[in-house]
Amino acid sequence: MVAALPRLDALVRWWGRRTIAVVLYLVDLTTFIIYALRAWRGWHSLRLRSTRLQIVNQIIFTGVDALPVILLLGLAVGISMTAQLLNLAVDFGTDKEMVDLVAVIIGMELGSLITAIVLIGRSGSAIVVDLGNMKLHREVEGLEMVGIDINDMIVAPRLLGASISQMALSVFFAGVATFGGVAAAGLLLSSNYFRLIEPLLSAYTPAQIGAFLIKNLLFGLIIAGTSCFHALQVGVSPTEVPQQTQRAIVNGLLLVFVLDGFFALALAFA
Amino acid sequence: MKEGAPILVAQGLVPEGIGSATALDLSVRRGEMICMVGPKATGKTQLLRALAGLDPPAAGSVDLLGRRTDGLDSKSWLDLRRRAAFISSDAPLLSVVDALVNVTLPANYHAIAPSVQVREDALKLLERLGWQGDLTLLPAFLDEHQRRLLALARCLILKPVILFMDEPFRMSDVSGWRHFGAVFEGLRRDDALAVLMVTHNLPFVREVDARVLFCGPQGPRMFADWREFAQDADPVIAGFLAESSFNAATAV
Numbered sequence: 294m295v296a297a298l299p300r301l302d303a304l305v306r307w308w309g310r311r312t313i314a315v316v317l318y319l320v321d322l323t324t325f326i327i328y329a330l331r332a333w334r335g336w337h338s339l340r341l342r343s344t345r346l347q348i349v350n351q352i353i354f355t356g357v358d359a360l361p362v363i364l365l366l367g368l369a370v371g372i373s374m375t376a377q378l379l380n381l382a383v384d385f386g387t388d389k390e391m392v393d394l395v396a397v398i399i400g401m402e403l404g405s406l407i408t409a410i411v412l413i414g415r416s417g418s419a420i421v422v423d424l425g426n427m428k429l430h431r432e433v434e435g436l437e438m439v440g441i442d443i444n445d446m447i448v449a450p451r452l453l454g455a456s457i458s459q460m461a462l463s464v465f466f467a468g469v470a471t472f473g474g475v476a477a478a479g480l481l482l483s484s485n486y487f488r489l490i491e492p493l494l495s496a497y498t499p500a501q502i503g504a505f506l507i508k509n510l511l512f513g514l515i516i517a518g519t520s521c522f523h524a525l526q527v528g529v530s531p532t533e534v535p536q537q538t539q540r541a542i543v544n545g546l547l548l549v550f551v552l553d554g555f556f557a558l559a560l561a562f563a
Numbered sequence: 564m565k566e567g568a569p570i571l572v573a574q575g576l577v578p579e580g581i582g583s584a585t586a587l588d589l590s591v592r593r594g595e596m597i598c599m600v601g602p603k604a605t606g607k608t609q610l611l612r613a614l615a616g617l618d619p620p621a622a623g624s625v626d627l628l629g630r631r632t633d634g635l636d637s638k639s640w641l642d643l644r645r646r647a648a649f650i651s652s653d654a655p656l657l658s659v660v661d662a663l664v665n666v667t668l669p670a671n672y673h674a675i676a677p678s679v680q681v682r683e684d685a686l687k688l689l690e691r692l693g694w695q696g697d698l699t700l701l702p703a704f705l706d707e708h709q710r711r712l713l714a715l716a717r718c719l720i721l722k723p724v725i726l727f728m729d730e731p732f733r734m735s736d737v738s739g740w741r742h743f744g745a746v747f748e749g750l751r752r753d754d755a756l757a758v759l760m761v762t763h764n765l766p767f768v769r770e771v772d773a774r775v776l777f778c779g780p781q782g783p784r785m786f787a788d789w790r791e792f793a794q795d796a797d798p799v800i801a802g803f804l805a806e807s808s809f810n811a812a813t814a815v
Contacts, residue, residue: 341671342678343664427658435655439669439717440645442637446672 318544326518329452332444344446351454355416356461362415363462366407367469372481375399375474379489380482392489395471396496401505404467406553409512412459413545417520420451421541424524425534433525448521456513463509501560508556512549519545567592570725570757571614575623578613581606585782586623589614593724593755596747598768600761601778602803607761608652608729610778614759615649615727616640628724645673648718652730654711656702662709663698666716673721681720688716692746707734711743719750726750728760732767740767747771765807769793779803 338344375395382391424447427433433443471493478486497505523541527533571591587610591597599607612618614625616632625632627647635643656665663685670681689698694716696709705713711731718726732740744767750756762768768775768789775792777784779799786792793804 337674341674343660343668343671430658431651431653431655432657434651435714436657436668437641438644438649438651439721440641440643441669441672442641 322518322522325522326452326514329444329448329518329521332442333449333453334445338445338449344450347447347450348454351416351451352458354419355412355455356458359411359415359458359462360465362411363408363466364469366411367404367466368473368477370399370403370407370466370470371472371474372477374403375470376478376481379475379478379486388489388492392492392496395474395489396493396501399474400467400471400497401501402553402557404470405463405505405509405512406549408459408463408466408509409516409549410546412455412462412513412516413542413549416455416458417516417541417545418538420455420517420520421524421538422534424451424521425527425537428525428527429529429531429534443525448525451521452514452517455517456510459513459516460506460509463505463512467505500563504556504560508553511552515548515552516545519548570628571759572626573614573623576610576613576620576625577622578606578609579618579621581609581621585784587776587783587785589776589785591725591757591759593757594751596751596758596760596771596773597776598760598762598771598773599776599778599783600763600765600768600803602780602806605778605780607778610783611727611729611759611761612649615647616643617649645669645721646723647725647727648721648723649727650711650714650718650729650731652733654714654731656710656713656717658702661699661701662696662705662713665702665713666720669717670720675721685716685720688720691749692716692719693742708739708742711735715746722754723756725757725759728758730761730763732762732764735764740764744771763807765804777803 339348378395378399379391382394386394424433427447433447436446437443472490475486475489475493520541523537523544526537569590569592571589573587573589575586575588577586589597599611601607609618613620614627616625616627616635619633627643630639630643632643656662657668660668663682666685666689667678667681670676670684671678675681676684689712692712692715694709694712696705702710702713715731731743735743747756747758748771751758758773772788775786775789777786777792777800779797781799784797786795792800795801
């Protein structure tokens with residue numbers, strides 16, 4: 294019993310250190326994102342061709358190029374989950390309850406999360422490798438030496454591009470997964486399910502749509518924010534690029550899931 | 564700032580990470596050139612970075628273009644960089660854009676002129692610098708001399724008043740550094756650009772009209788020109804020159 298106390302003491306200390314490290318990380322990351330957005334010069338930045346191109350390229354790479362993957366995933370989720378959910382719920386739920394279930398679970402929750410996972414794996418890692426190598430080869434320092442604000446020119450366009458893409462893709466995914474799922478159920482199980490398409494169109498309240506868009510905007514900020522934050526941690530060794538990529542992906546996933554949980558709780562109590 | 568006033572004043576400067584006992588007092592006016600020479604690992608780069616306001620000094624102060632460099636907020640620091648250019652030994656360019664965009668980027672970012680005008684200015688500047696090559700290529704496809712010219716042009720397009728360079732002739736052949744030497748002479752004469760550089764290229768230092776700042780184990784010492792430096796009786800300087808294939812008889 295006495296011998297166990299030092300071990301308990303060490304565990305508490307370790308736990309305390311980890312908690313402080315997590316809190317400091319969150320403060321650093323939030324400050325980084327806020328600073329980057331504050332540095333953004335709005336229309337002045339958009340007038341600059343290179344900055345405008347950064348945003349457009351980010352939207353093309355993160356959003357447009359990801360459309361086929363999101364379409365396939367949306368259809369797969371629609372067929373595998375929406376159709377099954379409807380098939381199970383039809384025995385003990387009204388049409389409105391079935392539609393609400395699909396709208397909330399598939400459209401609002403799964404749509405945001407799967408889109409975010411795709412973006413973290415696809416664009417988040419690309420941002421870390423791209424920006425991390427720029428930092429490694431001192432290209433970032435070279436820009437600062439001619440008075441260019443990295444937050445304004447490099448970080449903010451990525452934050453904005455990723456946020457816009459995350460919002461647009463999650464709406465697209467939600468549409469494909471819910472309506473595609475209902476259509477799949479109608480085609481594969483029973484044509485009666487087609488009756489749910491119309492109520493599904495009016496299933497979302499303005500407050501839900503607003504919360505959905507804000508949540509995805511924040512997801513986009515987290516994905517690009519963690520990626521840029523970790524990319525700029527790269528120092529002088531090439532080994533740091535994959536290390537920071539891995540950290541950005543893991544931390545991005547964790548933060549997205551935690552934030553999603555907070556939003557779900559907030560909406561449940563609202 | 565008054566006409567003719569020093570644009571760089573260092574008082575009691577000791578850079579961070581240098582165990583040097585001797586602090587540096589230095590004053591630089593427009594159009595002057597100072598070459599920092601010395602054995603390896605004597606803190607030349609640290610001193611240059613402290614003078615350029617990139618790193619805070621361990622002791623003393625630096626006034627650059629009328630502003631103390633320590634304690635600048637990030638916006639003032641970035642503003643300072645437009646008029647006090649710094650090119651590191653790697654002379655890094657942005658790898659994802661072509662040669663011409665690398666040169667025009669800072670001017671377009673700071674919106675100093677319409678983009679068409681900036682492009683014309685960049686082409687004129689590159690012609691003046693003696694650029695020969697394809698401006699549509701990415702930096703990875705250019706040779707070292709071309710990349711350094713582009714890095715120089717990227718700074719000069721903002722019309723700085725002082726230029727700091729760390730080993731600008733690294734990997735340059737004789738024709739390369741002679742070309743740069745002629746470029747710097749022209750910039751000093753026509754644009755009154757002040758130039759501070761760290762270099763190991765003693766033939767260049769001997770050929771140009773520049774003050775010499777020797778960074779030795781005992782700390783930095785300033786000389787009015789190469790002749791005064793080469794004739795100094797300090798055995799450390801004689802040893803440094805001998806190691807660099809110079810001796811007292813041929814150095815001057």
